[in-house]
Amino acid sequence: MAFINPKTKEVQTKIVYYGPGRGGKTTNLEYIYKKFNQRIKTDMVVIKTHGDRTLFFDFLPFDIGKIKGYDIKIQLYTVPGQVKYDATRKLVLRGVDGIVFVADSLVVRREKNILSLKNLRDNLSLYKKNISDMPLVLQYNKRDLAEQGIPLLPLQTLEQDLNSQLKVPSFEASALSGTNVAQTMKKIVLMTVASLQKQLI
């Protein structure tokens, strides 16, 4: 849960990028780090294995300005997507305020997307949180690969698999080229901050 500090007039809020392994969660944060580097005062924290896969999490804090006199500090995290790192995913979800689910558009990853979303639902329930009540944005990543003739899941299939019940905002994106990366982030920040605003009296 976000921490609101009435003494320093600061709000710290946690947004987690979730999704299957190799889906582009870290690439989203790397793009944001490059694009908004004037607003980000610190280095991005990355904990990777030797194989360049996320081992623990990535962490990127930045300020988005003031709301009702409070400085809003957004803390972006990724989780490791590989199935075996479920204990770590649970740790990173602790106190989450908003989630971006980064789905992989590759046809061969269809099942992994569905399983990862189910895993998110299950892990949130450990913290007594319901996915339907949580600020959530879906991102269908790697859409640029269609130009290279790589078979991608049609948008309708992704929507049906992942968003038919949730009905949350979704974006087609390419984390590598940056297409809709900032838009995805802005949307989840808006939704998360809106859900916090009622606490900022």
Next chain:
Amino acid sequence: MFGQKELDGIEEILQKDFMDLGVHSVVFIDMAGNIIANLDNGVMGHDIYSLAALAAGNFGAVSSMAKIIGEDEFSLLFHKGEKENMHFSKVMTDFLLVIIFGNEVSLGFLRLKVAEAIEKLKLILEPLQVLD
């Protein structure tokens, strides 16, 4: 939720028990990685937001390891460096006290002060948990 009074109380404990002892920096965080209070000697200039995120994640990982070997938890952690050392202590179930200190501060004495400070912090934190 923390109010001005509680935050003032926490800072006072951190100042008297740790900063006055000569530690370089003390950060009080929750297990989600949020910073509740932080004080430093004005020299260090650490990236405390990253530090808090890593400390919370690290402590969570260590707690999970404790459970694997049949312990409920390891309530403190200590990392020794050449010039800087870090001491982590769990405070109740949801909070973590992170102290960065040099070799001029005795670890044994610091541990005594940590135990005392945790009892004082509990007096502030427990009523908040009842309200939640």
